[in-house]
Amino acid sequence: MTTLTIHRAGPAMTVQDLGREGYLSIGLPRGGAADRKAICESAALLGQSPDHAVIEMAGMGGVFSVSQPTRISLTGAPMRATIGDRAMVWNASHLLIPEDRLTIGPALSGVYGYIGFGGGIATDPVMGSRSTHLTCGIGAALETGMTLPLGPDRNTDRVGMILPTDNRFEGGTVRYINGPQTALFDEATRARFTQTEFTRDSAANRQGVKLNGSGAGFATADQLNILSDAIQPGDIQMTGDGVPFVLLPECQTVGGYPRIGTVIPQDIPKVAQAPAGAKIQFTCITRAEALSSYQSPAGLTRDLSALCKPLIRDPAQMADLLSYQLISGMITGWDA
Amino acid sequence: MMPLPEILPFGLDAVLVRFDTTMSDQANRAALGFAAHIRNSALPFVEVSSTLASVALRFDPLAVGLDEVTALLQQKLETQDWGAVALPAGRKLWRVPTCYGGDHGPQLAEAAELAGVSTNAAIDALGTSRVRVLTIGFAPGLPYLGTLPPEWNIPRQTALTPKVPAGALVVAIRQFVVFANASPTGWRWIGQTALPLFDPARSPASLFSPADEVIFTPVSEAEFTTARTTPFGSATWEDVE
Numbered sequence: 001m002t003t004l005t006i007h008r009a010g011p012a013m014t015v016q017d018l019g020r021e022g023y024l025s026i027g028l029p030r031g032g033a034a035d036r037k038a039i040c041e042s043a044a045l046l047g048q049s050p051d052h053a054v055i056e057m058a059g060m061g062g063v064f065s066v067s068q069p070t071r072i073s074l075t076g077a078p079m080r081a082t083i084g085d086r087a088m089v090w091n092a093s094h095l096l097i098p099e100d101r102l103t104i105g106p107a108l109s110g111v112y113g114y115i116g117f118g119g120g121i122a123t124d125p126v127m128g129s130r131s132t133h134l135t136c137g138i139g140a141a142l143e144t145g146m147t148l149p150l151g152p153d154r155n156t157d158r159v160g161m162i163l164p165t166d167n168r169f170e171g172g173t174v175r176y177i178n179g180p181q182t183a184l185f186d187e188a189t190r191a192r193f194t195q196t197e198f199t200r201d202s203a204a205n206r207q208g209v210k211l212n213g214s215g216a217g218f219a220t221a222d223q224l225n226i227l228s229d230a231i232q233p234g235d236i237q238m239t240g241d242g243v244p245f246v247l248l249p250e251c252q253t254v255g256g257y258p259r260i261g262t263v264i265p266q267d268i269p270k271v272a273q274a275p276a277g278a279k280i281q282f283t284c285i286t287r288a289e290a291l292s293s294y295q296s297p298a299g300l301t302r303d304l305s306a307l308c309k310p311l312i313r314d315p316a317q318m319a320d321l322l323s324y325q326l327i328s329g330m331i332t333g334w335d336a
Numbered sequence: 337m338m339p340l341p342e343i344l345p346f347g348l349d350a351v352l353v354r355f356d357t358t359m360s361d362q363a364n365r366a367a368l369g370f371a372a373h374i375r376n377s378a379l380p381f382v383e384v385s386s387t388l389a390s391v392a393l394r395f396d397p398l399a400v401g402l403d404e405v406t407a408l409l410q411q412k413l414e415t416q417d418w419g420a421v422a423l424p425a426g427r428k429l430w431r432v433p434t435c436y437g438g439d440h441g442p443q444l445a446e447a448a449e450l451a452g453v454s455t456n457a458a459i460d461a462l463g464t465s466r467v468r469v470l471t472i473g474f475a476p477g478l479p480y481l482g483t484l485p486p487e488w489n490i491p492r493q494t495a496l497t498p499k500v501p502a503g504a505l506v507v508a509i510r511q512f513v514v515f516a517n518a519s520p521t522g523w524r525w526i527g528q529t530a531l532p533l534f535d536p537a538r539s540p541a542s543l544f545s546p547a548d549e550v551i552f553t554p555v556s557e558a559e560f561t562t563a564r565t566t567p568f569g570s571a572t573w574e575d576v577e
Contacts, residue, residue: 024385024392025371026534026542028476126536136476137517138536180344180352227359228473230385230392232347254387254473262347290348291397299398 002068002150004117006142007101010060013142015121016114017053018297020129024253030233031133032249034058034112034206035269037168038076040297042116044304045073045093047158050297052120052151053130055142057113061104062144064115069097070150071118071159077110077169077273092162092311110169110273111204118153133250135207161308168270171200171278174246175285176236176261180229184220184258193218193260194282198244202276206250209271210243211280217242220258231255234263236282246271264290340413341366341390343406349397351405354390355418359509361483362419363389364470368547370413372424379408386546387471388480427547427576429466432529433569434505434552435560436463440528443497447507447524450490461485462526463554467512469544475516477534477542481550482511492522503529503569505552512552527552528560530569543568549576 006013018039019032033039033056043050054073061079073093074081081088083100093116096102107113123130123139132139142148182190192215201210219242220226231237235247237257246263248271261284263271274280295303346352353370356363371386374393383394395405436459437444448458467481474480484507492508497520500506504515506523513523516533529552533543544550555563563570 022383023476023541024383024394025472025546026476026540027473027478028534028541127541136536137534177345177348180342180346180354227357227388229354229390230346230350230352230387232350232392234347252474253385254471264348287345287348287402294348294397296396296398 007063012058014132016056034272041075042073073116076114077107079113080105119151122149122151171274228256366418369421433555436527441526443524444526
């Protein structure tokens with residue numbers, strides 16, 4: 001069996017997949033990757049289903065090696081990735097051999113970076129998923145020195161692929177649809193909500209992201225006397241003082257704060273990946289509009305697969321790389 | 337007969353059937369009964385869960401339209417008075433050894449005073465109340481239980497108690513909550529159980545299911561100490577007829 005060794009773990013590294021469904025009635029949310037699109041990108045690059053588990057790295061990567069040649073994918077928030085002095089292209093797949101030490105540094109933009117593996121991470125599923133869910137006591141954060149099993153890789157020929165990147169790592173416009181509690185907010189408050197430019201607060205985790213606006217909060221008339229009701233990822237919840245939080249996959253299943261609407265599934269990655277300080281503005285769309293671009297993870301993976309291209313070394317870039325190394329060598333010479 | 341509930345779109349892949357906007361025993365019975373009924377039907381829902389007075393139903397929006405889902409639910413809702421429907425079959429009645437007052441429930445006297453009864457009368461009343469799991473939420477396996485007699489419509493505290501331990505029994509607004517893990521709370525801490533409410537390695541992972549019934553039977557400190565080292569915190573259960 002192929003294994004992955006973690007020689008150095010960043011502070012918030014976990015195993016994630018698409019989460020566990022079917023437990024809302026016992027208070028367990030779906031959980032799973034903060035950026036589900038990154039899971040589909042990984043699956044497309046590796047030519048496998050999006051059910052395979054990956055490593056999620058919040059803000060900072062780590063150092064990894066494998067016991068057998070293994071196909072890997074690097075997706076989600078772009079991070080500085082190197083093997084020795086070789087820079088690894090992001091949003092691409094590569095072959096990692098046992099001699100390699102894959103070093104992944106901090107996120108260059110966005111928050112959550114992902115390493116996928118041909119065959120996926122093969123830890124034992126808990127309640128139908130390999131996703132770690134720390135606040136619910138399922139799994140544990142990955143730590144330096146750990147070894148994880150990888151599943152059998154059935155598609156070993158597909159390697160060295162690249163996907164075009166999108167711009168979901170720096171905030172921007174986020175689409176939402178109205179929900180069961182939208183009517184609790186008066187029209188003026190709803191209008192002001194879509195006109196406000198929010199800044200992603202530093203308070204954010206896999207449960208939700210806090211947003212700061214200028215001016216008054218977005219409270220409802222009877223803010224504190226709302227009966228607790230079902231909540232879900234994407235819900236835009238106004239806390240006691242009318243400050244919006246967008247809920248993410250590890251949000252609770254029930255909540256008592258009013259919600260102005262729900263961010264559409266396609267745009268949840270953009271919220272999760274917005275780094276602290278990023279600007280976010282909301283736009284309300286119809287359910288029909290939301291549905292027109294909605295895809296299941298399998299459907300999205302299929303479409304992304306068609307966009308994968310072989311990763312070809314650009315001669316111009318290679319020249320740059322050579323000159324860079326020459327200069328670096330000269331500097332080393334001077335230092336000596 | 338209850339007024340017809342609202343059917344509201346909830347995100348792209350769910351609808352919410354809201355029986356009421358305030359908590360009532362009838363609305364909760366309706367939510368539990370309707371959720372169980374839909375779960376056992378052939379309707380195209382991938383997940384059905386109930387909260388205090390509503391039911392969330394998830395579906396695949398690429399396979400079935402919102403109009404179709406709404407029409408199917410409307411039809412079901414009109415078939416009977418869901419507020420008068422029998423609670424779902426397969427429920428359990430749990431008897432949970434509970435140590436009331438003292439270090440295990442430091443706010444018992446305060447809660448009793450708010451309810452207008454003596455501490456002993458409070459233990460008698462709360463310790464014999466047969467309450468229902470109204471919903472499970474806030475944390476996995478964490479039950480909201482009710483409905484207690486009207487004198488227990490006591491408010492939440494204005495300030496939070498920073499921490500009560502796992503298994504703590506707290507009371508407010510005619511309901512009990514038992515905490516699955518150590519937690520802050522605005523409810524008053526009146527007793528302690530040794531219930532293992534959630535264990536992902538166990539099947540089922542949640543000790544309680546929605547609509548189960550529970551009696552928090554008073555036990556002595558010595559009996560409670562024993563309960564702590566006994567499987568399921570010495571809780572026993574039987575099937576409800």
